[in-house]
Amino acid sequence: MTILVPLLGDQLSHSLASLQSVLRSGTVILIMEVTAEATYVRHHQKKIAFLFSAMRHFADELCANGWTVDYIRLDDSANTHNFSTEVARAAIRHKASRIVTTEAGEWRVIDAQADWTNLTGLPCTILPDDRFLTSRAEFAGWAERRKRVVMEDFYRGMRQQTGLLMTNGGPDGGSWNFDAENRKTPGKTQVYPPLPTYEPDAITQDVLTLVADRFGDHFGDLLPFAHAVTRAQALECLADFIDYRLSNFGDFQDAMIRGEDHLFHSELSSLINCGLLLPMEVCRAAETAYRAGDVPINAAEGFIRQILGWREYVRGIHWIAGRDYTQRNHLSAVRDLPDFYWTGDTDMNCMQQSIGATKRNAHAHHIQRLMVLGNFAMLIGADPAQVHEWYLVVYDDAYEWVEAPNVIGMSQFADGGLMGSKPYAGGGAYINRMSDYCQPCAYNVKQRTGPGACPFNSLYWDFLARHRDKLKGNQRLWRMYNGWDRFDPGEQVAIRSQAAAFMASLPGGARGWAVADQPADSQAVAG
Secondary structure, three states, X not given: XXXXXXXXXXXXXXXXXXXXXOOOOOEEEEEEOOXXXXXXXXXXXXXXXXXXXXXXXXXXXXXHOOOEEEEEOOXXXXXXXXXXXXHHHXXXXXXXXXXXXXXXXXXXXXXHHHOHHHHHOOOEEEEOOOOOOOOHHHHHHHHHOOXXXXXXHHHHHHHHHHOOOEEOOEEHHHOOOOHHHOOOOOOOOOOOOOOOOOOXXXXXXXXXXXXXXXXXXXXXXXXXXXXXXXXXXXXXXXXXXXXXXXXXXXXXXXXXXXXXXXXXXXXOHHHHXXXXXXXXXXXXXXXXHHHOOOOOHHHHHHHHHHHHHHHHHHXXXXXXXXXXXXXXXXXXXOEOOOOHHHHOOOOOHHHHHHHHXXXXXXXXXXXXXXXXXXXXXXXHOEOHHHHHHHHHHHOOOOOHHHHHHHHHHHHOOOOOOOXXXXXXXXXXXXXXXXXXXXXXXXXXXXXXXXXXXXXXXXXXXXXXXXXXHHHOOOOOOHHHHHHHHHOOHHHHXXXXXXXXXXXXXXXXXXXXXXXXXXXXXXHHHHO
16 A cells, blocks of 8 residues: 655655655655646746746656656646646555645645545645744744734744854844845946856756647746756755855845846745745855855845745744735725736836846846835735735745735735734835836936826825825824825825826726725815
8 A cells, every 4th residue: 555645846845744754665756737736827937837847857856766756747648637636546546545745835725635535535644844944833822922923023033043143142243133234226337146047958848848838828938948947956056146146135135227137136035935945054054154254244134034034924924814814905905907017018117127027037026026016006006816916926936825925914015014014115216216227217206296207106195195094003104194294285186186197097997996086175185
């Protein structure tokens, strides 16, 4: 009798709990390419290709290490294209006596795993995914003991727990957080080291042909494809980042530069989130570089905070927030996401640059995602469920456990402050300060109203005015509301009219509040 171990596309780790719990003898590893997973949202072509290629390479590694692998390819004629029915078929095919699997990272797949016993009649053991540094139960217990569930508090606890960047019980450099030093804009002569690239081998070429044939109408550019797809390549990418980009990452991690998609970012998130790299090994590599004197503290700390702090924190939020998290809509936003999120066809250069990078790479860095694309969606009142789905589609590191809290919570403030202490709203001045996007733009970033005024400016103030009843008590927004109240009534009306006219012009079948819904007098706006 055989133990069947189904392995998912984001579980490509040799240290996976289910692999560690069984012996090679008498075990069959089941890996499945199924249409249901590629199309429950219409994932970026490059994301599908990356995962299918990584899965096929990982299967070969398992076989080379003595495991028996049953690999179901997308074009297998008997493929039912659903995890559960493929598990049921494999259980019969291999005369399985039981199933052992590692818990998935999304509610819908967890529900499927929970039904495998009923479906197959076999006992199914679902093990916790211990590749994370905090278990679901540990995070839930931490959150229950807190009056506020904020990332900074969690991050400090994780530093103490792991000892990362700690000396004699205190934080290295004398501070827990060096974020204030991570907001510089590079000079015009700054040189950006290229990312490692990998020529597609025969396995990847087969995948690229398959994806072009089956998913060629999905969003994004499939070619050129030069992504790391193996554990060995992932380790090379980590070493390359540590050696050539980490030293400048801290200073310039929030910067945005025209024509530079990568800057000093690691772009390791897709490799970590699918399991080819482990979070602790990545953090230790950055810490080692700091202790060797190769990188400054603000670089090492800023990078480690993203993984040890933010990545672990958003996963914890995902689980404690519950199944309905992606349906939350604290600001009652109902506008359709504009069509140009899919095409990049807009005169706003910052949006064009950020969408273009997303389309080319299935990747954009965190400031592009948060303060350009997410900020704009929130300012216009886009339906957060639509925004959530867009992010899940377009990024190769997006899985619901990490994407939903970042979008529903941080980017759209749709959870009402469970994650973020304030909405991450900003006008054109922020984008101008952190980028060179505004220089060639069709809009004038210094104008709030009138022909050619930057849409972000009127949208920002209109957002604050529109949601004053819900946001006025937020202690982090009082300066913004004081600024709004200093505008004379005529200027307030002009700003809101400018915003309303711009939103009425948006492509994509805008729904929700219309120009007629706006307050008729300035006192209603300001009060």
